[in-house]
Amino acid sequence: MTAPEVQLSLDGIRKSFPGKGGPVPVLDGLTFDIYERDFVSIIGPSGCGKTTVFNVIAGLLEPDSGTMTFRGEVVPGLQGRVGYMMQKDLLFPWRTVLQNVMLGLEMKGVDRAQALDTAREYLSTFGLSGFENAYPKMLSGGMRQRTALIRTLIMDPDILLLDEPFSALDYQTRLYLEGVLLDAVETFHKTVVLVTHDIDEAVALSKRVVVLGNRPTKVKSVHEIGLDARSPIGARSDPRFSDYFQTLCGELEIQTRQRAA
Amino acid sequence: MASQALKTSQPSNPSQIPTTAQTPKASARTARKSAVRPRAKPGAVARAADTMLGRGIIQLLAVAVFFLAWEVAVRAGWLTEFLVGAPSGIWRVFLASMRDGSLPVDTWYTVIEAIIGFLIGTLMGSVAGLGLWYSAFVARLVEPFIVAINSVPKIALAPIVILWFGTGFVSKVALAVSLTALVALIAAYQAARDADPDLQALLASMGASKNRVFKSVIVPSTLPAIIGMFRINIGFALVGAVVGEFISSQRGLGHLIYSASSLYDLNTVWVGLFVLMFVGFLLYHVIDFAERRILPWRQVITTGQVQV
Ligand SMILES: Nc1ncnc2c1ncn2[C@@H]1O[C@H](COP(=O)(O)OP(=O)(O)OP(=O)(O)O)[C@@H](O)[C@H]1O
Ligand SMILES: [Mg+2]
Numbered sequence: 001m002t003a004p005e006v007q008l009s010l011d012g013i014r015k016s017f018p019g020k021g022g023p024v025p026v027l028d029g030l031t032f033d034i035y036e037r038d039f040v041s042i043i044g045p046s047g048c049g050k051t052t053v054f055n056v057i058a059g060l061l062e063p064d065s066g067t068m069t070f071r072g073e074v075v076p077g078l079q080g081r082v083g084y085m086m087q088k089d090l091l092f093p094w095r096t097v098l099q100n101v102m103l104g105l106e107m108k109g110v111d112r113a114q115a116l117d118t119a120r121e122y123l124s125t126f127g128l129s130g131f132e133n134a135y136p137k138m139l140s141g142g143m144r145q146r147t148a149l150i151r152t153l154i155m156d157p158d159i160l161l162l163d164e165p166f167s168a169l170d171y172q173t174r175l176y177l178e179g180v181l182l183d184a185v186e187t188f189h190k191t192v193v194l195v196t197h198d199i200d201e202a203v204a205l206s207k208r209v210v211v212l213g214n215r216p217t218k219v220k221s222v223h224e225i226g227l228d229a230r231s232p233i234g235a236r237s238d239p240r241f242s243d244y245f246q247t248l249c250g251e252l253e254i255q256t257r258q259r260a261a
Numbered sequence: 262m263a264s265q266a267l268k269t270s271q272p273s274n275p276s277q278i279p280t281t282a283q284t285p286k287a288s289a290r291t292a293r294k295s296a297v298r299p300r301a302k303p304g305a306v307a308r309a310a311d312t313m314l315g316r317g318i319i320q321l322l323a324v325a326v327f328f329l330a331w332e333v334a335v336r337a338g339w340l341t342e343f344l345v346g347a348p349s350g351i352w353r354v355f356l357a358s359m360r361d362g363s364l365p366v367d368t369w370y371t372v373i374e375a376i377i378g379f380l381i382g383t384l385m386g387s388v389a390g391l392g393l394w395y396s397a398f399v400a401r402l403v404e405p406f407i408v409a410i411n412s413v414p415k416i417a418l419a420p421i422v423i424l425w426f427g428t429g430f431v432s433k434v435a436l437a438v439s440l441t442a443l444v445a446l447i448a449a450y451q452a453a454r455d456a457d458p459d460l461q462a463l464l465a466s467m468g469a470s471k472n473r474v475f476k477s478v479i480v481p482s483t484l485p486a487i488i489g490m491f492r493i494n495i496g497f498a499l500v501g502a503v504v505g506e507f508i509s510s511q512r513g514l515g516h517l518i519y520s521a522s523s524l525y526d527l528n529t530v531w532v533g534l535f536v537l538m539f540v541g542f543l544l545y546h547v548i549d550f551a552e553r554r555i556l557p558w559r560q561v562i563t564t565g566q567v568q569v
């Protein structure tokens with residue numbers, strides 16, 4: 001078996017934020033690789049710096065030190081190459097669903113008629129047809145997150161950065177959208193990096209799980225997930241599922257005890 | 262249509278979805294609703310009158326009562342007509358000045374001065390305020406100057422403005438500009454600074470340039486505040502025009518009011534004031550109308566929202 005090709009590699013990324021008593025280190029030399037067509041989940045205690053990692057990858061924050069290499073080339077950030085779905089469903093309130101979804105295509109300068117076609121197609125796939133002209137205010141939480149997800153997928157980025165995309169949803173919708181995401185990733189051959197606080201979700205969806213430690217954060221461990229189920233529900237019924245789940249729970253539990261001490 | 266589209270968006274294979282959790286909650290909700298409905302709600306009378314027509318009738322009634330009381334008080338001798346005027350006298354002056362054409366002309370002058378002053382001042386101020394978003398450095402640099410200039414009561418500038426721009430039309434416009442420009446600048450700058458940083462970050466992650474962020478985030482997200490400021494500025498522009506006319510002018514509602522009051526012609530003063538009031542009211546609603554057209558996303562149905 002050939003070794004998977006590395007798409008993005010982070011090497012010794014450090015980042016601190018200014019605090020009252022001097023700089024507060026958040027990322028403390030973060031090193032990990034993301035392969036082509038990978039599905040990596042990042043889990044870690046709350047406030048450990050998961051969103052910060054994404055901001056660094058997306059080129060919104062400059063790391064204090066460390067390098068990022070994208071397909072063999074050292075880059076400062078991946079602006080324009082990532083589809084970043086932020087932790088809150090960030091829709092433009094003055095744009096309709098259709099206009100929100102088309103944002104990325106506008107940015108890329110895609111021909112308008114073609115962009116419209118693509119957007120309509122995605123909206124119907126995600127069960128949002130009929131809501132093209134609705135404003136975000138009028139949508140339910142799940143519909144908003146679906147719109148944000150479409151906006152991220154439709155840009156056809158090299159890497160999808162999804163920051164707790166389903167955290168605000170009920171279990172039902174969540175299972176459904178996990179399935180939709182897996183299908184979309186499968187169809188369009190995307191690389192996905194998913195931040196989640198839900199171990200269950202991480203195991204069910206990912207090929208690999210990166211566990212981060214407490215702040216200042218380092219990579220604690222990386223776990224390969226060997227489930228090859230095609231659906232999030234299938235994965236959850238795999239007999240090995242609970243083993244992975246237990247292992248990852250164990251990793252995070254040790255940290256909570258350490259914090260208490 | 263909405264419910265239909267919602268249905269198609271449901272999970273495609275319901276057999277695998279845990280549905281039991283949903284049922285008790287849903288039935289509890291309907292139970293609560295039906296328990297509340299039969300009870301007569303407090304404030305039912307107020308709600309029944311709270312329609313366009315209902316409100317209009319009440320408002321007209323209030324105005325009628327006010328003028329009636331005023332007229333009665335003057336006729337009964339409780340108020341001196343010499344000092345407060347009287348509705349019947351006001352009406353007579355109004356008709357006469359409409360007939361000889363002087364009132365429409367005066368009104369026209371004041372309105373045009375105010376509108377031109379409003380447009381120039383608001384436009385310049387808004388553009389400058391939004392422009393400051395581009396450079397935090399420049400913004401911090403000019404901030405103390407803006408604060409200093411803004412703390413001068415602009416009306417105090419009126420004599421200088423008259424000296425510089427003469428006693429005609431231009432000086433009134435200039436005064437209106439001086440009253441509106443800084444308000445617009447501060448409002449626009451504040452709104453631009455408050456624009457959601459996450460939306461800006463999102464666009465940046467898509468590789469957007471600063472100009473693009475300005476166009477796609479800053480301008481649309483500041484529009485509500487800027488249009489809100491229009492309402493304040495239309496009033497200020499009228500103040501500028503009228504004060505300019507007070508000081509030196511041959512025309513305009515300010516001139517009308519000022520010269521009439523020096524002759525103790527209270528009824529004419531009231532005509533000027535009421536026309537001003539009416540003009541301000543009208544312009545306010547023009548802006549309201551524009552707002553509804555420009556910001557459709559803010560108009561999304563408010564029915565079904567929680568009433569506190
Ligand atoms: N712009 C900033 N300025 C100062 N401190 C920041 C900034 N952004 C993040 N931090 C700090 O960095 C730490 C990590 O934040 P981050 O948002 O990356 O956490 P997270 O792992 O995403 O948390 P959660 O799971 O709650 O989303 C937090 O302590 C936060 O206070
Ligand atoms: Mg986060």
